[in-house]
Amino acid sequence: MEFITVNQDNIKKEHICCCISDKKGENCVSSKKAWMEERFPDGLVFLRLNARGKVFIEYIPAERAWCPITADxxxxxxxxxxxxQYKGKGYANQLLELCIQDAKAKGKCGLTIIASEKKRSFLSDPDYMKYKGFLTADTAMPYFVLYYLPFSDGAPVPKFKDTARSGKTEEQGMVLYYSNQCPHTEKYAPLIGDIAKQHGTSVSLHKITTTEQAQNSPTPFPTYSFFYNGEFVTNEIFGEKKFEKFLQEHGFL
Structure with a gap:
């Protein structure tokens, strides 16, 4: 089965493998596509299997990545x-190899990816990355790991920026940093804001809209990071039930 590169020429008609169906999440899909269109000039590549499944890899030169890393x-x-149904058929290996070939052709010295020590929702599988030769470059609280795959022994070791190491933010209360790098956020970030209001409280929503904001954020994962009273809580996107459970556990209900 062939792979398709979604780019400026075909993004209007191509699907982008997200979990939200076009009918139920049209605004979410369009927000992600708009984000991608703005990133294509920065070198964003979105490569997917020619199927209606979630089989894809998305990458960008690290200097323009939406995360606080130093990885020139x-x-x-x-x-x-x-x-x-697409697991175990070699598609991950093929996608990663295409990414490696493209990065080498563009003169890059290696690949980076943010995950954790163990598999977590919305982060790549670290066991697979380590199996493919990725090494730990740096860590940030409470569980983030910056992995890298150098193409030569002399490649520099990437690192997190100091702004994102502590897993803390100075702002108190419930605070969410998010961006349209993930299509889910366009629906679920405002949702928890509305739920909080219904229960007489609030969430401070910080939507990241520029590369500079993302690269200087207080979290290694500005796609979606929820804090409470200055402490990092989760990068897993809250649905209604999980957020209400959080409110209950912290005395808001």
């Missing part, structure tokens, strides 16, 4: 996903 000369993988 690297290609950064934003999202790498193979799910459902």
């Amino acid at each position: 000369g690297y290609m950064h993988i934003n999202c790498f996903w193979v799910s459902g």
